[in-house]
Amino acid sequence: MITVGLFIPCYIDQFYPGAAIATLQLLQKLGVNVVYPARQTCCGQPMANSGYEHLTQGCNDLFIDNFSEFDYIVSPSGSCVLHIKDHLHAHGAEDKALRIRKRIYELTEFLTDVLKVKKLSASFPHKVGVHQSCHGQRGLKLAQMTELTAAPFSKPLQLLNMVEDLQLIELNRPDECCGFGGTFCVAEEAVSAKMGKDRVADHIMNGAEYITAADMSCLMHMEGILRRQKSNVKVIHIAEILNAAHNTVTL
Amino acid sequence: MNTGTKDHARRSETFNQDEARVNWHDETLWFVRAKRDKASHSIPEWEGLRGMASWIKDNVLSDLHRYLLQFEENAIQNGIQVHWAADAEEHNRIVHQILNEKGIDRIVKSKSMLTEECHLNEYLQGKGIEVVDTDLGERIVQLAKEPPSHIVLPCIHKKKEEIGKLFHEHLGTPEGMADPAFLTAAARAHLREKFVTRKAAITGVNFAVAETGEFVVCTNEGNADMGAHLADVHIVCMGIEKIVPLRRHLAVFLRLLARSATGQPITTYSSHFKKPRPGQTMHIVLVDNGRTTQLGRPDFRNSLKCIRCGACMNTCPVYRRSGGHSYHTAIAGPIGSILAPNLDMKKYADLPFASTLCGSCSNVCPVKINIHEQLYKWRQVIVQEGYSARAKTAAMKAMSFTLSNPSVYQFAGKAGRTVLKYVPFAVNNQLNLWYKHREMPEAPEQSFREWYAQNNKT
Amino acid sequence: MSSRTEILAKIKNNQPEFRPLPSEDLIFSGSGGDYTDRDNIQENTETFRTVLTNIGGAVIELHNLAEVGAYISAHYGEGQRIISTLAGLSSLCSPGWENDDPHDLENVALAVIGAHFGVAENAALWITEELMQQRVVPFICQQLAVVLHKNKILATMHHAYDQIGDAPYGFGAFIAGPSKTADIEQSLVLGAHGPKGMTVFLLTEEER
Numbered sequence: 066m067i068t069v070g071l072f073i074p075c076y077i078d079q080f081y082p083g084a085a086i087a088t089l090q091l092l093q094k095l096g097v098n099v100v101y102p103a104r105q106t107c108c109g110q111p112m113a114n115s116g117y118e119h120l121t122q123g124c125n126d127l128f129i130d131n132f133s134e135f136d137y138i139v140s141p142s143g144s145c146v147l148h149i150k151d152h153l154h155a156h157g158a159e160d161k162a163l164r165i166r167k168r169i170y171e172l173t174e175f176l177t178d179v180l181k182v183k184k185l186s187a188s189f190p191h192k193v194g195v196h197q198s199c200h201g202q203r204g205l206k207l208a209q210m211t212e213l214t215a216a217p218f219s220k221p222l223q224l225l226n227m228v229e230d231l232q233l234i235e236l237n238r239p240d241e242c243c244g245f246g247g248t249f250c251v252a253e254e255a256v257s258a259k260m261g262k263d264r265v266a267d268h269i270m271n272g273a274e275y276i277t278a279a280d281m282s283c284l285m286h287m288e289g290i291l292r293r294q295k296s297n298v299k300v301i302h303i304a305e306i307l308n309a310a311h312n313t314v315t316l
Numbered sequence: 317m318n319t320g321t322k323d324h325a326r327r328s329e330t331f332n333q334d335e336a337r338v339n340w341h342d343e344t345l346w347f348v349r350a351k352r353d354k355a356s357h358s359i360p361e362w363e364g365l366r367g368m369a370s371w372i373k374d375n376v377l378s379d380l381h382r383y384l385l386q387f388e389e390n391a392i393q394n395g396i397q398v399h400w401a402a403d404a405e406e407h408n409r410i411v412h413q414i415l416n417e418k419g420i421d422r423i424v425k426s427k428s429m430l431t432e433e434c435h436l437n438e439y440l441q442g443k444g445i446e447v448v449d450t451d452l453g454e455r456i457v458q459l460a461k462e463p464p465s466h467i468v469l470p471c472i473h474k475k476k477e478e479i480g481k482l483f484h485e486h487l488g489t490p491e492g493m494a495d496p497a498f499l500t501a502a503a504r505a506h507l508r509e510k511f512v513t514r515k516a517a518i519t520g521v522n523f524a525v526a527e528t529g530e531f532v533v534c535t536n537e538g539n540a541d542m543g544a545h546l547a548d549v550h551i552v553c554m555g556i557e558k559i560v561p562l563r564r565h566l567a568v569f570l571r572l573l574a575r576s577a578t579g580q581p582i583t584t585y586s587s588h589f590k591k592p593r594p595g596q597t598m599h600i601v602l603v604d605n606g607r608t609t610q611l612g613r614p615d616f617r618n619s620l621k622c623i624r625c626g627a628c629m630n631t632c633p634v635y636r637r638s639g640g641h642s643y644h645t646a647i648a649g650p651i652g653s654i655l656a657p658n659l660d661m662k663k664y665a666d667l668p669f670a671s672t673l674c675g676s677c678s679n680v681c682p683v684k685i686n687i688h689e690q691l692y693k694w695r696q697v698i699v700q701e702g703y704s705a706r707a708k709t710a711a712m713k714a715m716s717f718t719l720s721n722p723s724v725y726q727f728a729g730k731a732g733r734t735v736l737k738y739v740p741f742a743v744n745n746q747l748n749l750w751y752k753h754r755e756m757p758e759a760p761e762q763s764f765r766e767w768y769a770q771n772n773k774t
Numbered sequence: 775m776s777s778r779t780e781i782l783a784k785i786k787n788n789q790p791e792f793r794p795l796p797s798e799d800l801i802f803s804g805s806g807g808d809y810t811d812r813d814n815i816q817e818n819t820e821t822f823r824t825v826l827t828n829i830g831g832a833v834i835e836l837h838n839l840a841e842v843g844a845y846i847s848a849h850y851g852e853g854q855r856i857i858s859t860l861a862g863l864s865s866l867c868s869p870g871w872e873n874d875d876p877h878d879l880e881n882v883a884l885a886v887i888g889a890h891f892g893v894a895e896n897a898a899l900w901i902t903e904e905l906m907q908q909r910v911v912p913f914i915c916q917q918l919a920v921v922l923h924k925n926k927i928l929a930t931m932h933h934a935y936d937q938i939g940d941a942p943y944g945f946g947a948f949i950a951g952p953s954k955t956a957d958i959e960q961s962l963v964l965g966a967h968g969p970k971g972m973t974v975f976l977l978t979e980e981e982r
């Protein structure tokens with residue numbers, strides 16, 4: 066039986082526990098032994114992306130402390146996983162940091178590449194738009210990028226296609242950024258909000274009832290805009306769709 | 317553009333006040349990105365070509381000393397006079413001196429972002445020399461007394477009605493006339509007179525071949541050629557990084573350049589200048605202006621591979637929604653944001669933050685510059701050099717402390733959720749900016765940690 | 775210390791560790807692409823025609839230069855100044871134009887010149903100074919016509935530079951279609967400062 070250390074990003078822990086619960090339950094359903102180290106906090110990305118990488122040593126040390134022993138570390142967050150893969154270092158514990166960087170996975174890539182999931186017993190009878198979070202897509206290569214002349218593929222889509230009754234809608238701009246960008250969302254508030262509005266409009270125009278993604282930060286940003294518009298469209302983390310049992314009422 | 321010390325965020329805020337206009341600007345540039353995609357996807361070996369171009373440019377940067385000497389030697393043998401300018405000031409002085417010696421006070425100029433960078437027009441005009449920009453887009457912004465907002469599409473920010481108004485005022489076209497074909501024809505006539513009468517022409521350089529001492533100028537309009545082939549003096553302004561080693565390497569770059577820029581297979585004219593026209597004098601000014609410094613920065617030297625295609629601007633969701641002028645520098649957008657801090661870190665400290673680090677730019681760059689990674693790295697440098705707001709630093713330190721100590725983080729509990737609500741989102745130390753256009757996320761009953769502890773799943 | 779010395783010293787000091795060039799073979803093949811199957815004349819001509827038409831040019835197939843002359847005479851009237859660098863078309867031109875000051879070519883309605891070869895992938899024609907007589911000729915005329923034999927169309931720019939080799943021209947240009955601009959709201963307009971139109975006469979008869 067595979068044992069996995071579950072890393073839940075700070076804002077999911079605090080604001081969107083449903084995504085974390087779904088991740089945990091989904092992994093368990095797939096026969097994984099999930100351990101949640103209680104002393105975890107954050108990957109350090111918000112500070113690093115703002116230019117304060119030099120203040121992240123405390124976060125890094127804590128992360129290594131919590132996760133260095135696991136064979137696999139899984140997180141329902143593409144941007145956090147990318148950040149760890151690119152930036153986790155520690156003086157005097159570099160071998161541990163390297164070990165973690167090689168063993169950390171975002172949820173969907175863990176399901177397709179490690180567990181090699183072929184079937185899911187999930188049902189989600191709704192029209193769903195898939196937002197390709199940038200760090201997951203371009204950074205972790207979770208899906209092909211429209212800029213490249215290369216064969217199409219998508220790990221999230223591969224999994225969503227296993228969900229019964231789910232209808233995927235097509236977007237006008239399949240992989241444009243939503244505009245969250247960490248502290249960008251307030252430092253460049255006008256452009257951030259406009260990017261979010263445009264992203265949301267693309268989904269609405271193409272008939273989405275739900276917008277899903279592998280990154281809750283993008284969804285949090287789009288949800289803020291949707292609710293300000295008093296829209297009926299909801300956001301939902303991909304873990305919650307993949308974990309959606311038949312005939313359950315979704316949040 | 318030089319309206320005080322407003323940074324990208326402030327200028328973008330102003331730009332976004334007219335939402336319809338932002339939509340128009342965004343869609344127009346996305347259309348150019350789409351044309352680029354159509355062209356690049358039609359070449360199965362596109363990614364391989366990018367790899368080749370990147371590799372060739374890597375070689376150039378690693379051997380630039382030898383290549384520049386080789387280029388200079390060959391250019392001189394071809395009959396071209398070669399000058400070296402350490403900075404913008406010296407470049408401007410050299411150009412002026414060449415014109416002065418010939419007693420020329422009216423010139424035509426084709427597109428050269430280097431001359432924008434050096435503020436050549438202003439300098440020459442200050443010395444009593446009339447400069448007419450002959451690229452249509454550049455002529456338009458010249459008449460409007462604005463800088464170009466895009467390196468390839470200089471007046472992409474202007475609507476045809478505005479251009480019509482400008483032409484009515486300066487060229488005498490009928491009031492209200494805004495048809496692009498009509499306006500272009502008017503510009504053709506207006507500029508033709510300049511080409512035929514001016515004795516000196518300034519052009520830029522797209523590529524300079526070390527092997528042969530020749531250089532290539534790419535245009536769709538033919539304005540560089542109309543200027544150069546009729547002038548007695550041809551002055552060529554070139555950044556030292558424009559070198560390609562061999563003539564045959566031009567195949568790689570010419571296949572990539574126009575497709576990346578506008579989706580065309582090639583520009584109408586790719587003019588290879590090797591020798592001056594009989595009876596003509598040709599001068600090349602090789603310009604440093606901070607490039608050698610950038611060359612010495614291991615994290616940022618790759619930015620010197622840039623072939624000025626503008627693809628990064630067209631794909632950048634932030635550029636499309638803030639406009640080139642928001643970057644308050646000659647070269648805007650993603651590439652501009654990694655070049656400018658090298659020139660003046662204080663003045664351009666805002667630019668690397670004008671990005672979500674989405675990475676689209678790096679994917680469209682024909683020479684594979686890792687733009688988004690350099691944006692991230694510039695942020696670290698700018699903060700370390702002390703060009704970050706003190707309030708931001710304080711907030712970040714508080715955040716770092718909280719997130720490094722699980723007991724502090726957990727103890728907060730509901731209060732912790734509040735801390736997280738406001739600390740990262742109030743870096744400007746103002747009222748919560750998140751709330752301007754977005755609802756706040758709802759605080760749930762329990763955090764995941766609390767749920768887990770309660771349910772204690774193993 | 776001169777700027778030249780200063781700049782060169784800085785470069786020497788700051789340039790990174792040497793990185794050798796990719797091999798010629800690798801560049802030519804575009805890193806994995808296979809160009810050996812691209813010598814098909816039929817295919818190159820078709821591609822050339824399609825691309826040139828898309829960029830606003832025109833392709834007219836004729837047998838020989840005499841037919842080109844007849845075509846031009848039929849389409850251009852008295853009072854429209856025509857110049858040509860091609861000996862077979864000298865009857866169309868005012869004689870001795872080659873010695874005119876380039877500025878005096880301002881009133882040329884049509885210039886008819888030759889090219890070394892064409893490139894199928896982008897409909898560009900490679901024309902050097904010797905084929906222009908005066909450098910300004912292909913830019914200053916209102917309409918440009920280029921005469922080229924049908925089997926002188928190469929597939930890609932790699933083939934083009936292979937053909938050019940180390941030829942010692944003083945000036946040369948790839949010219950693809952008429953001049954144009956889309957600077958006004960991305961509306962494509964043919965005829966910016968260079969010629970408003972461009973016709974390529976593709977000759978099918980073997981040259982004698």
